[in-house]
Amino acid sequence: MRGHDAGQHKGDGQNAAIVALAVLTALLMFGRLGTPPLTTANEGLYAQVAREMLETGQWIVPHINSVVYFEKPPLLYWLVALSMRLFGENATAARLPSALAGAAIVSTVFWLAGLMFGRAARIPAALIMATSLGFLLMARQVMFDSLLTAAVTVSLAGFYAAWRLDRRRFSYLGYLGLAAATMAKGFVAPALVVLIFLCWSASARDLTRLRPLTPLGPILLYLLLVAPWHIAISLQRPDFVWFYFYNEHIGRFLGTRQPKDWRTGAFYTPFLGLLLLTTPWAFLLPAALYNALSHRRCGPPARGNSDFLICWLLVPLAFFALSGNRQYAYAMPAAPAVGLLVGVLWQAANTGSPSPRLSAWVRAPIAAFLLLVAAAWITCGLKAGVPGSSGERATLLFVGLSAFIVSLSYGLSLPPSRGLSPLFRCTAAGAATAWLLAMLIFRSIPGIQTEEPLARALIACNPPEGAVVAVEGRLEDSSSFLFYLPRRLRPVFVVEGRTGGDLQYGSTDPSVRRLFLSAKQFAELCARREVFYLTNNPPRLPLPPGMQKIDGTRKKILWHRTALRPPTPRPILHQPLGSPGALLKQRNSAALPALCPRKSPYSGLL
Numbered sequence: 006m007r008g009h010d011a012g013q014h015k016g017d018g019q020n021a022a023i024v025a026l027a028v029l030t031a032l033l034m035f036g037r038l039g040t041p042p043l044t045t046a047n048e049g050l051y052a053q054v055a056r057e058m059l060e061t062g063q064w065i066v067p068h069i070n071s072v073v074y075f076e077k078p079p080l081l082y083w084l085v086a087l088s089m090r091l092f093g094e095n096a097t098a099a100r101l102p103s104a105l106a107g108a109a110i111v112s113t114v115f116w117l118a119g120l121m122f123g124r125a126a127r128i129p130a131a132l133i134m135a136t137s138l139g140f141l142l143m144a145r146q147v148m149f150d151s152l153l154t155a156a157v158t159v160s161l162a163g164f165y166a167a168w169r170l171d172r173r174r175f176s177y178l179g180y181l182g183l184a185a186a187t188m189a190k191g192f193v194a195p196a197l198v199v200l201i202f203l204c205w206s207a208s209a210r211d212l213t214r215l216r217p218l219t220p221l222g223p224i225l226l227y228l229l230l231v232a233p234w235h236i237a238i239s240l241q242r243p244d245f246v247w248f249y250f251y252n253e254h255i256g257r258f259l260g261t262r263q264p265k266d267w268r269t270g271a272f273y274t275p276f277l278g279l280l281l282l283t284t285p286w287a288f289l290l291p292a293a294l295y296n297a298l299s300h301r302r303c304g305p306p307a308r309g310n311s312d313f314l315i316c317w318l319l320v321p322l323a324f325f326a327l328s329g330n331r332q333y334a335y336a337m338p339a340a341p342a343v344g345l346l347v348g349v350l351w352q353a354a355n356t357g358s359p360s361p362r363l364s365a366w367v368r369a370p371i372a373a374f375l376l377l378v379a380a381a382w383i384t385c386g387l388k389a390g391v392p393g394s395s396g397e398r399a400t401l402l403f404v405g406l407s408a409f410i411v412s413l414s415y416g417l418s419l420p421p422s423r424g425l426s427p428l429f430r431c432t433a434a435g436a437a438t439a440w441l442l443a444m445l446i447f448r449s450i451p452g453i454q455t456e457e458p459l460a461r462a463l464i465a466c467n468p469p470e471g472a473v474v475a476v477e478g479r480l481e482d483s484s485s486f487l488f489y490l491p492r493r494l495r496p497v498f499v500v501e502g503r504t505g506g507d508l509q510y511g512s513t514d515p516s517v518r519r520l521f522l523s524a525k526q527f528a529e530l531c532a533r534r535e536v537f538y539l540t541n542n543p544p545r546l547p548l549p550p551g552m553q554k555i556d557g558t559r560k561k562i563l564w565h566r567t568a569l570r571p572p573t574p575r576p577i578l579h580q581p582l583g584s585p586g587a588l589l590k591q592r593n594s595a596a597l598p599a600l601c602p603r604k605s606p607y608s609g610l611l
Contacts, residue, residue, distance in 0.1 A: 022128050030111050030135045033440055034104045034144060039097035042457035042485065048147040049456075049484030050507065051077075052099040055085035059094075060492060065237050070480055070487060070496045070520065072511035075248045079234060080188035081152050099147050106155035107144025111135045113155070114344050117162045120169065121310045122349050130348025136436040139282035140340050149190045150337045156186035157338045160198050165313060167217035180223035184230035192254055197321055197338060204316040209309065248510060260329020264509045270331035275322045278333030283343045285409070285436055288374035292366035293346035296353055299363070318342040382406040409436065456486030456539065459563045462556040463537050464491065466565070473498060475527060477540040479506035483561070486539055496520055500527045500538075501546060531566050538564040 043049050054069045058079075067074045067082055084102035092098035111134045118130035134140065144151045163178030179198075186194030199218070206214040238245050256262035260269060280287040297311040321339040325331055354367065385406060388399035463474070474490065475498035476483040487497060496517075503512045503521040512521050522530065524546050530536065531549040538552065542562045552564040 019124070019128075026115075026128055026131055026135065029437060030108055030131075033135060033141055033437060034107050035101075036441065038100050038104055038145060039095060041096075041453060042455045043096045043099060043147065043488055045454045045456060045483060045485045046481040047484075048099070049486070049488045050481050051081060051147045051149075052085060052089075053484060053488045055082040055099070056089060056094055056488065058082055058086045059090060065234065066241055069484075069508070070499075072496075072508050072517050072520070073242065073514060074507065074511060075242075075245055076253055076507065077149060078188045078191055080185065081147075081149050084152075085147065100145055103143075103147060103151040104145055106151040107140070109155040110140075110144070110151075110158050110341060113158045113162050114341050114348075117158075117165070118345055118348055120162075120166060121313075121345070122352060126345075126348050126352045129351045130344045133283075133286050133347050134341060134344040136432075136440075137283045137286055137340065137344070138436060138440060139284055140337070141440060143282065143334060143337060148334065150334045153186055153190040153194060154337045154340065156182045156189055157194055157197060158182070158341045160186060160194075161201065161317060164198070164202065164217040168214055173217075173220055176217045176220050176223040177226060179217060180227040181230075184227045187227075187231050188234065191249075197324060200324065201316050201320045204320055205313050208312045208316065214309075257330050258328045262330075264505050266506055266509075269329060270333070272326050272331070274331040274333060275325040275336040278336035279322060279339055279343065281333060282337055282340045285374070285378075285432060286343065286347050288370045289347050289350060289367065290343060291370060292363065293343075293350040295366045296350045296363060297346055314342050314346050318346065378406060378410060382410060405440070454485075454560050456483055456558070456561055457489045458558065459539060459556055459561055460486050460489030462563055463494075466537075466555065468494065468537060469535065472535040472537065473530070474537045475500050475522070475530070475539070476502070477538070477544060477546055478502040479508070481507045483539055486561070494537075498522050498527070498530065500524065536566045538566070540564065 043052055050069060054067045054074055057068050057071075058064055061068070064079070064083065064086075067077075067079055081102065085099050088098040088101045089095075092101070111131050114134050115127045115131035118126040160179050160182030163175045163180075163182055167173060167175035167179060183195055183198055186198075202215055202218060206212055252262055280290075283290070294315070297315060300307040300311045302308075318339050322336060325335040328335075350367070353363070382403065385399045385403040389403045391399065468474075472494070474494050476486065477500050479502040480487065480497070480499050482502075487495065490497070497520075499508070499512075499521050501522075501524055503509060512518065528549045531551070537555075538548075540546070540548075540562050542557055542560050544562065548564065549566065551566050553566075555563045555565050557563065
């Protein structure tokens with residue numbers, strides 16, 4: 006009876022820990038998801054593509070500002086559009102698919118850790134993923150990387166389960182995840198998955214490890230899910246074939262893509278990106294790799310697990326390090342491997358007596374990490390409160406680091422215990438507390454770029470019929486401004502921003518060339534029409550005569566060509582609840598001059 010009671014008590018403890026993990030993951034992924042507003046450049050760009058799908062019903066060919074946009078497959082756009090149809094056109098709805106993908110990554114790591122290393126490894130591995138601060142930041146943005154990583158993780162887990170359990174049906178799960186990854190970010194996904202399995206097979210000279218990738222039924226399922234969209238868009242737009250398959254895939258990898266709209270990072274950029282994505286757990290990665298390499302001597306099962314995780318970790322990093330386009334976020338598909346490797350390290354440290362060498366591998370990075378945290382805390386404390394975005398960022402980091410240090414110090418002071426060690430629990434608690442405090446205290450993240458306040462200022466002016474909106478420079482540099490504009494003010498004109506950006510290829514279409522203006526053409530437009538104009542701060546181009554400032558931020562200024570006339574009240578066009586158009590509220594004519602004065606208070610300063 007005693008053994009039965011002990012087992013039941015242990016099971017109840019496991020269940021309680023799983024529930025706590027689920028609640029914590031939900032808080033970290035979905036808490037205040039709509040704060041801050043959508044940002045420029047990527048979030049506003051991708052959310053606007055999804056919104057135009059909703060508005061036009063064109064689900065095959067992506068558009069932004071009525072311009073074709075071939076760069077990425079449509080899965081993220083489809084999911085964001087569905088979310089906005091259900092919950093309104095707002096930041097929360099736009100970010101929800103990425104946050105759900107982040108939660109799916111944590112869940113898949115939980116399941117895969119149990120399959121590979123037993124029940125005791127599930128919670129540490131999943132908790133590490135859920136409290137990795139860079140991973141959380143990426144999962145809460147309208148970006149392709151969270152969706153790609155979730156799909157690749159599911160694919161790798163499915164193929165590994167098919168090999169480990171010798172059950173073919175898991176290959177269907179692998180190819181289902183691979184299809185989602187391909188429709189999320191293109192054929193980089195199958196390249197990564199196949200390379201990981203090839204390296205894993207080569208590490209043991211065992212071709213049977215490739216068997217989960219070979220069944221015909223799952224391959225046909227993959228083609229059935231991936232081929233229809235590629236065929237449909239190629240039939241509608243034959244130029245898609247060259248741009249997408251060569252320019253966007255091969256050209257981007259080789260660094261010859263036209264136009265080159267990115268900054269090529271250094272060779273080490275993906276490795277540094279992984280460290281940032283998995284903070285604060287990355288400091289234990291050397292010890293985790295040492296532990297994994299030690300397990301290779303323990304027999305085929307342990308060696309197979311270790312080799313699989315090492316290949317999963319290194320292949321994406323090497324792939325993007327050799328690419329001509331290196332970005333920090335591209336390391337995200339390798340992040341789940343860090344969660345699994347470090348989770349197994351904690352399991353090994355807590356369930357047995359670690360060797361002196363392994364203990365040294367753990368203690369040395371912890372000491373270095375504590376010194377780094379202390380130095381960062383002191384530096385941020387000295388800069389906190391300084392006016393400007395740097396002072397705001399320092400205050401945010403100081404608050405987060407303070408919470409982290411308090412929690413970590415408490416963990417170090419506790420005696421060792423069975424199960425999860427106090428240090429592990431307090432490290433996770435410190436990271437989670439730092440993130441939650443940042444979400445609760447700060448209404449927006451200092452230093453980010455969003456034009457949502459300027460869009461609200463424009464809408465408050467109640468532009469008359471016939472008024473047009475223009476932006477200075479490339480449209481993606483003002484993408485959140487575009488998202489928060491109502492449909493009647495779109496498409497916007499782009500002034501001296503056709504070349505060198507995301508819309509250069511689409512701008513060659515004769516049907517949209519009129520939207521891309523030279524400075525001279527814009528001056529002629531201002532002579533004929535009432536114009537609202539968003540520029541950099543300060544403007545990069547000379548302003549046409551008569552421009553007056555309405556509002557501004559650190560990076561952008563909103564102008565109007567002439568003094569605004571007090572408009573008569575007009576009925577509001579129907580907009581979905583929560584949409585940017587719903588920001589346009591009925592105001593009486595007496596209240597409008599306060600928002601949009603006849604003479605700008607800044608006009609004397611210009």
